[in-house]
Amino acid sequence: MVGIKDVAETAGLSVATVSRVLNGHPSVSDGARERVLAATEALGYRPNVVARSLRTDRTGTIGLVISDVLNPYFTELARAVEEEARTLGYSVIIGNADERADLEDHHVRGLLERRIDGLLISPADGRSPMTLEAAAGPTPVVFVDRWIPGTDVPVVRSDGRGAIADLVDHLHALGHRGLAIITGPTATTTGRERVDAFRAGLAAHGLTLREEYVGRGDFQAESGRRATERFLDLPEPPDVVFATDNLMALGALDAIGARGLRVPDDVALAAFDDIPWFSHTDPPITTIAQPTAELGRVAVRALADLIAGSPATSTVLPAHLVVRRSCGEPDPEGATRE
Amino acid sequence: MVGIKDVAETAGLSVATVSRVLNGHPSVSDGARERVLAATEALGYRPNVVARSLRTDRTGTIGLVISDVLNPYFTELARAVEEEARTLGYSVIIGNADERADLEDHHVRGLLERRIDGLLISPADGRSPMTLEAAAGPTPVVFVDRWIPGTDVPVVRSDGRGAIADLVDHLHALGHRGLAIITGPTATTTGRERVDAFRAGLAAHGLTLREEYVGRGDFQAESGRRATERFLDLPEPPDVVFATDNLMALGALDAIGARGLRVPDDVALAAFDDIPWFSHTDPPITTIAQPTAELGRVAVRALADLIAGSPATSTVLPAHLVVRRSCGEPDPEGATRE
DNA sequence: TCCTATCATGTAAACGTTTCCATGGACCCA
DNA sequence: TGGGTCCATGGAAACGTTTACATGATAGGA
Structure with missing residues (x-):
């Protein structure tokens, strides 16, 4: 590999000067600059970032x-x-x-x-x-x-609390009372925040989050599927499933579809994280969008x-609620509509 | 930052020996190995990959x-x-x-x-x-x-030719004759291959690809939307749109939905690249899946x-065809079904 | 018991840069 | 004309490793 040394040699200058040219140091004559640049060009010199990093302690x-x-x-x-x-x-x-x-x-x-x-x-x-x-x-x-x-x-x-409260209001206004949630790992801050805010939202409407309506997921699709299946197996399945990330929502959609059930007629669905595909699912999914x-x-x-x-x-x-059709007909005066 | 030198000092050994321990060199005594490891632990030594790379010429x-x-x-x-x-x-x-x-x-x-x-x-x-x-x-x-x-x-x-031929057969069997394609940049090999194979597939059925049924895209969603809009504006719009990647298919879906048209009744849709979301769109999309x-x-x-x-x-x-519902009811004996 | 092979260890060079310091020349001002 | 400043340049050290080579010790074979 051609190094700064070779460049210096063909340019007839020292490595110090070559380095100065390469780093835009002001104290170098036009003639030297030209010769160095010509040499780098001619030799196809490519700086060695590894060596530079070692010397400068910056990568x-x-x-x-x-x-x-x-x-x-x-x-x-x-x-x-x-x-x-x-x-x-x-x-x-x-x-x-x-x-x-x-x-x-x-x-x-x-x-x-x-x-x-x-x-x-x-x-x-x-x-x-x-x-x-x-x-x-x-x-x-x-x-x-x-x-x-x-x-x-x-x-x-981003803080999802406000948006989750809006979501619960929205669901409540649509008449849903049996609200279930698929959480992320509770060890993650986002996992905890989302379930806490959900529970708080329910409390604001005088509802409590039933223990069997809490599905423990891991932010991956498969866990969303399993949690949803357990919900649907309950003697009294929930009206709504709120998946706290987009992949678990995908899994939920899978599970619901596999049983031949319809969203939102048989069970409604909402998700945290808005992504382009959610406007194209059947039906489009109500989500909470982060910036x-x-x-x-x-x-x-x-x-x-x-x-x-x-x-x-x-x-x-802040995050905000994006109302689509997966929880039923939007309330007349709601959050952002699509 | 603590270096191999510091480790050597606290271990009472030379840097060479420390390096040997760290690299699993056989010729080092158990005692030395122990002392070195103890020292690295005590000092919280972390190898400097930059220096190593410079010396070994491998990153x-x-x-x-x-x-x-x-x-x-x-x-x-x-x-x-x-x-x-x-x-x-x-x-x-x-x-x-x-x-x-x-x-x-x-x-x-x-x-x-x-x-x-x-x-x-x-x-x-x-x-x-x-x-x-x-x-x-x-x-x-x-x-x-x-x-x-x-x-x-x-x-x-992957070679998509076979699968594209299968797709054209499938579309033809469903009665579609006006076949349109949204290409990628023709400078890309995949872009060229897909349109060539499509044209060849049509030719095998005695059809030719009409010039106005070729939409030039760039593998991004927005270009799929624009191409589809142009198709739909034609006096004689195509029966099917084949988007040669998944993002352009998403754009196509957008454009079709924006006009209030239905897939596959008003216009059918197929896409190259299978991704999980395609089984959840409305309707699920027929695609060509790559490994x-x-x-x-x-x-x-x-x-x-x-x-x-x-x-x-x-x-x-090889890639292969995955038949779903976006082109009409699947033919009884087709490719992979979902 | 001596010679040799093997092994654990150390010394120092090398990797390709950047940069401190020194040097010599040109220029400016008095 | 002399002294001082500034500028372009070069020499060489340093960054933290790996590794070729040297060295001394230990052990094994005759």
């Missing part, structure tokens, strides 16, 4: 560890993160934890060893030792979407601040 | 440049690639080209400068100079899904071979 890279790439929510998040990072001059390395603590560990460790400049994590739960270590260590860390209570890491997330891309952008900027040495602030953005 | 990383992370097809591909790479001891850095040659260039250049051990590319077209340079250069490269004719880079892809995950795994193994110095072989895997 120009940030890590992003998410729970599940296959989940369209995280895909969109990842895309926004990469885009914003690129405009700020950073590359992004994505680690897919697949909702597994061991994989989360694996990726966080790998990224730290790679000496990324900063780390964006959506922690599965508080039980990944490496994540905790990273949160406490010297590398800048920002949590996105989910967070770990008790750490003093900045968090960029996903904005979340990603804000998180990157917070991380960049942290890397630059300034303190980063946590951000909470 | 343990492969690059993956795809056209669009938001496309579920590529998401699934990326996930499979990461999984297989991980079992082989590699990390993956994903670059999202967003169907833009300049972004493809940007990512390929960045990955080469990062000195990745090998590169997996799904090239948008043959017009990215960096991709061509990479293909000709010393870094091992494998093309996946799409490829660039004229290069001698191994290719791992996406397998494609990713095979590509990684081919690349690993190349990196190891062995010649890699190209692979072509």
Whole structure:
């Protein structure tokens, strides 16, 4: 591989000068600059980022560890993160934890060893030792979407409570009383928040969340299917199933369809996370939409601040209800309609 | 940051011995090994992969440049690639080209400068100079899904011709004669292959593909919508629209729904690329499914071979037709049914 | 008992950069 | 004309590893 040394040789200059040209250092003559650029061109020189990183202790890279790439929510998040990072001059390395603590560990460790400049994590739960270590260590860390209570890491997330209250109001207004929920892992902050808000919403209408109407899921499609099947097997099945992420909603749809039941006539369905496909399902699904891309952008900027040495602030953005047809005819004066 | 030197000091050994322990070199005494491990533990030592890579000229990383992370097809591909790479001891850095040659260039250049051990590319077209340079250069490269004719880079892809012929047969058997297609960029190999196979399929039934029934898309949803709108504006709209990827099918669905038309009664719809959502759309969509995950795994193994110095072989895997309801009632003896 | 092979360990070079410091020349001002 | 400043350039150290080579010790075979 051709290095800076070869360039220096053909340009008839020292490596120091070549380096200066390559880094836009002001103190270099036009003649030298020209000769260096000509040499790099002629030799097809390509800088060795590895060597540069070793010397400068900066990799120009940030890590992003998410729970599940296959989940369209995280895909969109990842895309926004990469885009914003690129405009700020950073590359992004994505680690897919697949909702597994061991994989989360694996990726966080790998990224730290790679000496990324900063780390964006959506922690599965508080039980990944490496994540905790990273949160406490010297590398800048920002949590996105989910967070770990008790750490003093900045968090960029959306608050679904208001939207969930709106959802319960909506369901109540449509006459539904038997409300069931498929939760995520209760170890995740988002998992807990969503079921808590749901329960609070019911309480506001004088209803309580029946124990058998709580299905424990793991944010993956298969768990949504199983939970829904259990609901439908109950002597008194619920009127509505609220899946707390889009994949579990997909599983629920599967389970309902497999029994030949219709949404919303036989059972209504609502989901957390809005994705394009939800306007094309049969029927279109009422959802709670997060400002996903904005979340990603804000998180990157917070991380960049942290890397630059300034303190980063946590951000909470609101989610909102998107009423479609999967819970019955929309109430006349409701939230956003599609 | 604590380095191998600090570990050596606290262990009372030389850096060479520490390095040997860390790399599992056989020639090291049990006592030394123990002391080193104790020291790493005590100091919280974390190896510096950057320095290691500089010395060994191996990064343990492969690059993956795809056209669009938001496309579920590529998401699934990326996930499979990461999984297989991980079992082989590699990390993956994903670059999202967003169907833009300049972004493809940007990512390929960045990955080469990062000195990745090998590169997996799904090239948008043959017009990215960096991709061509990479293909000709010393870094091992494998093309996946799409490829660039004229290069001698191994290719791992699926062949959709047979399945497209099956699709045309299926449509013909259902009585459809006005067949329209939304193509991808004709600069991509997959884009060309799909329209060619479609035209050939029609020819086999004595039909020709009318010029106004060819919509030029770009593999993104919006282009599918626009192409479909143009089809529907024709004095004689087509009976069937075949979208050559899943996002354009989503756009088509949008356009059809926006006019209050029904699938398949008013216009039938079929798509290339099968994704879970297609069984939940209204109606479920007839598609051509690729062995996406397998494609990713095979590509990684081919690349690993190349990196190891062995010649890699190209692979072509077959796609197959999945009949659902979006083209009308399935013919009694058809392809795979769902 | 001596020679040799084997083994555990250490020393130091090398990987490709960036950057501190030194050097010499040109220029400016008095 | 002399002294000082600034600028372009080069030499060399440093970043944290791995590894070739050297060394001393230990053991095994004759």
